[in-house]
Amino acid sequence: MSKEKQQVSRRQFLNYSLMGVGGFMAAGLLVSPIRMAIDPVLKKSDSGDYANVGLSVDDITTEPQRVDWTIEQVDGWYESEPSKTAWVYKDDDGEIVALSPICTHLGCVVSWEGSEQYPEQFYCPCHDGRYEKDGTNIPGTPPLAPLAVYEQKVENGILFLGNAIDRKGA
């Protein structure tokens, strides 16, 4: 009788042990997918935010200058810090203009006065695309739409840029 009782006790002990280890392993397996599903939703996203591009408004002239900065980007589980670029200047009314450097033809990078042949224009070296200073595409060159314009705001005299907004083609 006491031997049988002892065997049951061992069996119970084994069952509890296996259940405990199994439960621990199952919890470990479940935590990761649950965290993967919830964490990106709860995390603060930088998308749509304005970034301090480190440029004082006082330093912006009528000559387009290249400004580079990085943003924190979370894409699912992939976190990165892609770099961004804008061409920034003040127009004749003193308004700040921030243009995307991405050519609207096939996505190469344009430069202000990138060709000596075309002064006072943005130039794309890939297929000789050209844009006016305000980003308008020049008819007869490959791009069919103007350069995108960054959303912008000024805080404490510092320029902040947001998303680049596409413009309709001429």
Ligand code: FES
């Ligand atoms: S990519 Fe700029 S002209 Fe083609």
